[in-house]
Amino acid sequence: MAPYESGDATGTARHDEDLRPGRRRAARYVVPVAVVGVAAATIGLVPALADSGDPDLPSITAQQLIRKIAASDVQRLSGTVKIDTDLGLPDLGGLGSGLASGAARGGDGSFADPRAKLTELASGTHTLHVAADGPDRQKVSLLERGAEYSLVHDGKDVWGYDSKSNEVYHAAAGFGAKRGAEPPATPEDFAGEALKSVDATTSVTVDGTAHVAGRDAYKLLIKPRQSGSTVGAISIAVDARTGLPLKFTLTPAGGGAAVLDAGFTQVSFARPAASTFDFTPPRGAKVTEGEGGHGTDGKASGRGSASGGEFVGGLDGLDVLGKGWTSVATFDTGAGGGLPTGSRGGDLGGFLGSLGDQVSGKFGKGTVFSTRLVNALITDDGTVYAGAVTKETLVKAANEGN
Structure with missing residues (x-):
């Protein structure tokens, strides 16, 4: 070679x-x-x-x-x-x-x-x-x-x-x-x-x-x-x-x-x-x-x-937090109630909650949904933070963005 x-x-x-x-x-x-x-x-x-x-x-x-x-x-x-x-x-x-x-x-x-x-x-x-x-x-x-x-x-x-x-x-x-x-x-x-x-x-x-x-x-x-x-x-x-x-x-x-x-x-x-x-x-x-x-x-x-x-046009207001490989995209879904996780969502809420981890910070409360590549945080006020970053990096970005 x-x-x-x-x-x-x-x-x-x-x-x-x-x-x-x-x-x-x-x-x-x-x-x-x-x-x-x-x-x-x-x-x-x-x-x-x-x-x-x-x-x-x-x-x-x-x-x-x-x-x-x-x-x-x-x-x-x-x-x-x-x-x-x-x-x-x-x-x-x-x-x-x-x-x-x-x-x-x-x-x-x-x-x-x-x-x-x-x-x-x-x-x-x-x-x-x-x-x-x-x-x-x-x-x-x-x-x-x-x-x-x-x-x-x-x-x-x-x-x-x-x-x-x-x-x-x-x-x-x-x-x-x-x-x-x-x-x-x-x-x-x-x-x-x-x-x-x-x-x-x-x-x-x-x-x-x-x-x-x-x-x-x-x-x-x-x-x-x-x-x-x-x-x-x-x-x-x-x-x-x-x-x-x-x-x-x-x-x-x-x-x-x-x-x-x-x-x-x-x-x-x-x-x-x-x-x-x-x-x-x-x-x-x-x-x-x-x-x-x-x-x-x-x-x-x-x-x-x-x-x-x-579909892309529907994400008006998309912002990017940070730079490089740890940048995180965030946007407001307009759904003030967020996802119906936990008891307020009944059986569906329990199912959705089981798929994610409950977190809290300056952004309030929310649920982190994870794959092997992308993590996404959906807060109770309907804001989404997502990126090819770890859960800890994602939560830190959400905190710093508030």
């Missing part, structure tokens, strides 16, 4: 904006968030299949590798991605799928609305097929037991199709991008989000090489310098030839299995067949027109579920 830089690279990386991949490619392989809520940041990908033995590649510094990622301009690809998320969420049995179905069916909602898939992708193992041919043609298919969910972006149109319910969701492309709401979905997207965090609070080094999906790759290792973060380390496998991130792994500070592990198991950079992006609603399918979509009369329709942009 070739020698690699062992020291931190943050001294240069944090001052050179060219080293960080911008938002210009954030949704390259996915449909905008207005239609592809399926790509929420809680989605992780199972470890990509790795060959035995590490490739012998020329040495490279962390700065050079970050520049290589930023300069990557892959326009065409097709491949298979595995999804496995381990946030440590409690097993809610059928309640989780019921909540997802309820969200999808709210108002004139559709099972084909991508947000209906968010809950089920928050845990378990899934398989995705992805394809892209430039910025205007992408497809993501989620394979399920005896069914398939597909999202197709072809020019001005975005289609979501759920074969299980035989429902179709249609919207105009670009609505999410115009609103600046594009969550990560592929290893490239996750890497871009992680590299935005590179600053004085971060250690960045090159951690050797690897084989990922049959490709030679360098490994970039990102670690928080600050104590109090629940993030242990982030590893990004970068294709040695194209600079495209092939695998993204986030391990928690508490140890154990990765929380997110985003990797291709197979990838090709050949142009996908044009027919890959063709879509016509099947006979008898229910079609729901989403925001920016057009009904049979050709007029823009606002029917259907709220867009991802509207």
